[in-house]
Amino acid sequence: MTDNGILLEMKNITKTFPGVKALDNVNLQVKRKEVHALVGENGAGKSTLMEVLSGVYPTGEYEGEILFDGKRCAFSDIRHSEKAGIVIIHQELALSPYLSIAENMFIGDERARYNIINWDKTREDAMTFMKKVGLNENPNTPVNKLGVGKQQMVEIAKALAKNARILILDEPTSALNEKDSEHLLDILRELRDEHDISSVLISHKLNEVAAVADSITILRDGKTIETIDVDRGRGAAAISEDRIIKGMVGREITDRFPKRTNTTGDVIFEVREWTVYNPDNPDRKKLDNINITVKAGEVVGLAGLVGAGRTEFATSIFGRYYGENISGKTFINGKEANLxxxxxxxxxxxxYVTENRKxxxxxLIQxxxxxxxxxxxxxxxxxxIINEHEEIRSAEVFRQRLNIKTPxxxxLAGNLSGGNQQKVVLSKWLFSDPRILILDEPTRGIDVGAKYEIYTIINGLAAQGMACLLISSEMPEIIGMCDRIYVMSEGRITAELPGKTATQEEIMRHILSN
Amino acid sequence: MDSLLVLLKKNLRQYVMVIALATTMIVFGVMTGGIFFRPLNLTNLVLQNSYVLILAVGMLLCTLTGNVDLSVGSVVCFVGAICGVMMCDPPMGLGWNPIAAMFVAILIGAAIGAWQGFWIAFVRVPPFIATLAGMLVFRGLGQVILQGQTKAPFPKMFQVIASGYIPDIVDGFRIGETSLHLLTIIIGLLIVAFIVISEIHKRKGQKSYGFDVLPVGIWIAKVAFIAVVLMAFTVVFALYRGFPNILILLGILVMGYHFVTTRTVQGRHVYALGGNIKAAKLSGIKTEWVMFWIYTNMAILSALAAMIFAARLNAATPKAGQNFEMDAIAACYVGGSAVSGGVGTVIGAVVGGLFIGVLNNGMSIIGISTDWQQAIKGFVLLSAVAFDLYSKARSSK
Incomplete structure (x- = not known):
């Protein structure tokens, strides 16, 4: 067998979902003894690529080939790929909270004979793998008694117990503090150097990527942009950061946005010193001291990655649907308003036009x-008592005004297409006679034509003096639509940019700079 | 404009239920040699099922949220026991005025409902658990109050609500040989007139907005059919002793709840909550309070059913209300409620309840034993829900 130093190779992978090409001829090469970073925006195709690799989409549901250790692989499911030594650790940890470390480690692979579990062997083996990741705990401890950082270690130990030869980690540090993140990166290095285990690290944190990666592959819109080899000898990190950002966002902004001549008025809506704690984890701040203003007739963008806290910000303002221990003030027309x-x-x-309309x-059944x-x-x-004639008349008005295509x-709302459903949600909120309209991902999952229509509607509302706050993960949309842009990252506003001159690179830099 | 077939398909579930009810009644009518349709039997049918129908109306609201209330049978026992103590066996011999006692019984029902509603809505105990607890608690407390005994008899005035008939305006009105209850006929005619007028009004409204309406011939046939059937039943009642009091009460309740669920803001909130609780909440609906009032309402109706049952039996017994919750739940699901919530109508629940009642009554007359009756009702419930799921799965394809 010729060994060119390559452990895993994914060649020309193409995966289509109905109506979308999620992956388009993607190539990925992971060498032996390396940490390979995979970067890209939300929706660039990182997770889909890893799902193809781990057998979530079995062979036949995608095009292209996977070579592992020089051999062609055709995985039928996750267990199959794990057997070969490819183990994926998802962002949401897959641990059973009330079971012990040892029990979790061998779920589905119990140390048993004739179906009877040998607990001594279970604990002994658990200790062996825990040592490898430097986890110094009693293996009988239930995992919900551990911090997130240690739970992450349990996941890695579990992967090692499956004889992993390549670890795939999907944003492993997103929930970790700095110290735990450092520790995790150390473990990855150690696995690489001492146990010959390569890893693929999906991350949005560029400093992390720069610190640990031996090579970096950039994906954008389902395509491989490039793979950068990091020369550890030189301080290449700082130089490549710009290159990475450019690779992640460097797409053309075509003329997909209707023109608007806006005249903004006074500040209508203001949020001051808004701080919110995570209800699932009351010690953690989800939002930290946020200040924003929105003027009449203005479309203000809220850019950021998924998980940055934008939806949480909107829903904590809107009737405190989300959050615990909320502090801060909201003002409407200069007067404090209790929402x-x-x-x-x-x-x-x-x-508040919610994300995820369904x-x-x-x-849907109404x-x-x-x-x-x-x-x-x-x-x-x-x-x-509802006046039915009035109700029909109002619904008809919005059907015509927003051009909802329906007989x-x-x-029933459930029978409509995505774009028309979105228009019904918009109708609902416009019917409530708002002065301040918060739109959360209003064009996600709808076709280009419907998108244009929604943009036109938003512009029309702004022209009538509505204050609009647009949350979107699509950067061209934010730049194309907004007068002013707030960039949010990990619960903080990290920049305020004018919409006219902002570039995708600039926004991405502020997102990643946290 | 949709074809007739499409319109029929859209409302398939409703029509199937009504057709099944009508068919079953006709089959029993034939099998019993007409006994089933005798005035006495139809009157009994109403009296026997009145409390289940009242419970079904309240239970419908619970099923609309995707839940049920298991405690109603026990609440019937508990409130019945209190009525028994107040009216039949008052401590220190101070008999309660029946009107005052009934008022107190309703208040107690409201208190029980508020208690359960509190746990469900604000502490978020799943309704199944909260009402299962209520089922045990109130059955137990009912037995404590009765100390294992039966309290009887109730004052005449109290009995009349359940077993009396509406008075007539003319005494002994006759047409030829047969005596006829005149007020009953008049009420029947008024109801038919009301239905015809509101149907015309509805059709006009729908037409003016360009909605699909039934072809005029079929529409007239439908309205005429409803009118004839209603008048036929009215005449049958008039041939006996007129409308029972309970039927009037039931009619008012059903119309009232039908109106609330279809025409009011509160009714719309219930349906929205059942259809998508997150969307309802994010649209400003106070979902906790909606749940609270639904369960409070259920217990108030249970108290009402308790009194009717006690008055009809003329006794308060520790076994009162056993399995009533199951009959009410079955009525709702047979009548077209969706197990997942958000779908169902008051009229549907009443038709479902009547269907089960007709099965009971008819099978009793033709001599099928109660064990078999139970089993057959079980199969009816299962096939109704399975049919519902099947037709939904097919239509979503």
Whole structure:
């Protein structure tokens, strides 16, 4: 067997979902004894690529070939790829919280004979692997008693117990503090140098990537942009950071956004010193001292990666749907406004067009008409009795105004296409007569034509003096639509940029600089 | 415009239920040689099922949220026991005025409901668990109050609510040989007139907005059919002793809840919550309070059913209300409620309850033993829900 030093090779991988090409001829080479970083924006195809590798999408559901150790692989499921030595550790840890470290480590691979578990052997083996990752705990400890950093170590030990030869880590440090992150990177180096285990590190933290990676592959829009070999001898890190950012975002901004001539007025909406704690982990700040303003007729963007806290910011403002221990103040037209419950926020003229319309925005088993009026039924009711004629008239008005393509407003929301569903959600919130409109990923998963229509609607609203706050992970959308852009990263505002001159590189730099 | 077939398909579930009810009644009518349709039997049918129908109306709201209330049978026992103590066996011999006692019983029902609603809505105890606990608690407390005994008899005035008939405006009105209850006929005519007018109104409204409506011939046939059936039943009741009091109460309740669920803001909130609780909450609906009131309402209706049951039996017994919750739940699901919540109607639940009641009554007359009746009802429930899921799976393809 010829050994060219390459452990894993993915060649010309193409994976299509209905209507989308998630991966387009992607190539990836991981050498023996290396830490390979995989970077790219949300939706660039990193996770899909790793799912192809680990057999989540079995052979036949994608095109291209995978060579592991020089041999062609055709994995049928995750267990199959794990047997070969490819183990993936997901961002959300897959541990059973009330089971012990040792039990978790051998789930599905119990140390047993005739189905009866040998607990002494289980603990002994657990200790061996725990030592390898430097986890100094009693193997009988339930994992929910461990911190996130140590839970991550349990995951890695578990992977080693499966005889992993290549570890895939999907944003392993996103929930870790600095010290735990350092430790994790040390472990990766140690595995590389002493145990011949390579790893693929998916990360948004460029300092981390620079510190540990031997080579870096950049993905953008489902394509490999380039693979950079990091020369450890020189201080290459600082130079390549610009190159990485450029690779991640360097796409053309085509003319996909309707023109708008806006005249902004006074500040309508202001949030001051907004701090929110994570309800799942009350010691952690999810949002830290956020200050923003939105003027009448202005479209303000909130850029950032998934998980930066943008949705949490919107939902904590909007009736405190999210968050614990919220502090800070909200002002409308210069006066302090209490938006403590959702109905109060609606009464104050705040509307929040939710992300994920199917889960949070619509009652899919109800009609367009019923969805349209849901947020402000009292507008068409007297003594709590709904005026049906009024309701039909209102729903018809919005159907025509937003050009919802449907034979009738009595159509169930669940039967509409994504773009039309989004318009129904918009109708619902416009029906509530807002002055401040927060839009959370309003164009996700809808086709280009519908996107353009939604942009036109937003521009029209701004022209009428609406204050719009646009949350989006699509950078061209933020740049194309917004007058002003706030960049958010890990719960903080890290920059405020004018929309006219902002570039994708600049935004990405502020996202990653945290 | 949709074809007739499409319109029929859209409302398949409703039509199937009504057709099944009608078919079953006709089959029993034939099998019993007409006994089933005798005025006495139909009156009994209403009296026997009245409390289950009242419970089904309340239970419908619970099923709309995707939950059930298991405690209603025990609440019936508990409130019945209190009524028994107040009216049949008052401590220190101070008999309660029946009106005052009934008022207190309703308040106690409201308190029980608020108690359960509190745990469900604000502490977020799953309704299944909270009402299972209520089922044990109130059955137990009911037995404590009754000390294992039966309290009887109730005052006449109290009995009348469950077993009386509406008075007539003319005494002994006759047409030829047969006596006829005149007020019953008048009420029947008024109801039919009301339905015809509201159907015309509805059709006009739908047409003016360009919605699909039934072809005019079929629409007239449908309205005429409803009118004829209603009038036929009215005449049958009039031939006996007129409408029972309970039927009037039931009619008012059903119309009232039908109106609340279909036409009011609160009703819409219940459906929205059942359809997607997150979207409902993010649209400003106070979902906790909606849950609270649904369970409070359920217990109030349980208290009402308790009184009707006690009055009809003329006794408060420790076994009262056993399995009532199951009958009410079955009525809702047979009547088209979706197990996942958000779908179902008051009328559907009543039709479902009647369907089960008709099965009970008919099978009793033709001499099928109660053990078999139980088993057959079980199969009916299972096939109704399975049919629902099957037709939904097919239509979503």
């Amino acid at each position: 403590g419950t959702i109905s109060r926020a609606i009464d104050h003229g705040v509307a 889960e949070f925005g619509l009652v 009609t367009i008409k019923e969805n349209t009026t849901l947020a402000k039924l009292k507008k068409i009711a007297r003594w709590n 009738s407003i009595l159509q």
